[in-house]
Amino acid sequence: MKECFSTILRSLRSGAILGSILAAILAANNNGSSQDPSATKSVDPPSVAPQTTPAVAPAAPTTTAEQVATPTTPQPRRVHLIVDRKTEAGGFVVYEDENQITIERDGKKQDFKKDDIIDAIQLIDLKQPSMAVLYRRDGSAIQIQLVADDFDEVRYMLGTTVRTMPRSEVYRVGLIRSFEESYEAFKKSIDPKDAVRRLGFCDWLVSEKKYALARTELVALVADTKLPEAVTLLNRVEAQLGLMNAKTSKKKEKIDGDPSAQENAKTTRSLPTRILTDDEVNLIRVYEIDFDNPPRIIIDPADARAFFDDFGSSPRIPPDAPSRNALVVGDPMKIVRLAFELKARDFYTKIRVVGDPETMSLFRRNVHDLWLIPNCATSRCHGGPDAGKFFLTNENHAEARVRYTNLLNLLLGNSKDIPLVDFTDPNRSILIQYALPREEATTPHPPVKGWKPVFGRKLNPEKLANTLSWIRSMYQPRPVYPIEYQPPDLRTPTPGTPADAGEPTR
Incomplete structure (x- = not known):
């Protein structure tokens, strides 16, 4: 038994x-x-x-x-x-x-x-x-x-x-x-002398289809150990990368020999390419920290001490070394709270947020991945050349950098002078109105071939409720992220047409 x-x-x-x-x-x-x-x-x-x-x-x-x-x-x-x-x-x-x-x-x-x-x-x-x-x-x-x-x-x-x-x-x-958190944590846990553990790490990367990362790790492992299993796995990875490159080359040859394909490729290549950096993503996460439900925070002790020195004249900063040391080894959220109270914005970049704050997690689960990308980010809609002034990047959309870029496009965008996300009246948000059936919307989506509502009173009401809950969960009053970013505008103005006129065609 x-x-x-x-x-x-x-x-x-x-x-x-x-x-x-x-x-x-x-x-x-x-x-x-x-x-x-x-x-x-x-x-x-x-x-x-x-x-x-x-x-x-x-x-x-x-x-x-x-x-x-x-x-x-x-x-x-x-x-x-x-x-x-x-x-x-x-x-x-x-x-x-x-x-x-x-x-x-x-x-x-x-x-x-x-x-x-x-x-x-x-x-x-x-x-x-x-x-x-x-x-x-x-x-x-x-x-x-x-x-x-x-x-x-x-x-x-x-x-x-x-x-x-x-x-x-x-x-x-x-x-x-x-994946990024798993990758970082697992790699840090490996003893460089533990060949078996390193091989398991490479095998996991292959299972995640991270072939380029797997190749880098395997090349180093083979050089260090000559482990036969590592050599075999490296050959598999090289073959997979070769197959992927061959598919890319074949696609390029097809484009080169097809004028219409060349035009489509030219249009695709002209799509916006600006994606937020990892540091910009982290900065947004810092601004969205919820002290009642904080994410995991990492602050380098040297950065914390430099912060204490820079603001040492403030009565909020402990004057003695033992009290400062207690802050360094204690809950890092206490240091974050001090930084916010002192508006030490230069220090915000030293705060590392591991994973999404809860509001950003809600956006990922209940909005971005659940319905925004599948319904709105296709190449014929807001993910293509006809996106108008609301563009969504759909390539590698599961990556944090892409998701936060799409978030900024939402937060900074508007239509008919109504914000895409209206924090004062979430139901009025264009994000909500354009996803409702036309008969339920006060500002209905423009008539576009192929458009379908996402949710409503009877259609997927839980999606509507969850989207509204995300909007209401965002920190108020809304902060202004110190990030140089302008949402892309793919409209083509005609002579005599103001640059801000018109609606997306998809």
């Missing part, structure tokens, strides 16, 4: 049952300090087998022992151990070596041999509710807003209702995070 139960759990862990789900949703992150975030959907990097220590990508350090005098005590890991069909135990890890693990809960210690454990599941520690995927033991999975990953139960929200699920029904919970 134990062997049967072990087989079920191993199939869950390997993804045999959840493979299709993992391919469709962002992967689990057992770190607990990273939040949703955004961007490219990602399957988790391979983890260490549970008979050893469960793999957890370490958070980027914000300080070192040499940099501050105040020592910190790491939080003990919480785990749930599945021993057999009838025996499970949860607790804080108080001792662990290659062969044994000891956990403690409510003053009671339990010792387990790792060879006897089917699975060791790391529980997630949260500072605030975060988006996650809950994997049930029956093989199903649901996306939730995780409230607490406790020893006996998982508490989560569906809509506005807090629900619980007993641990006996839960296999594990994983936070949702972006």
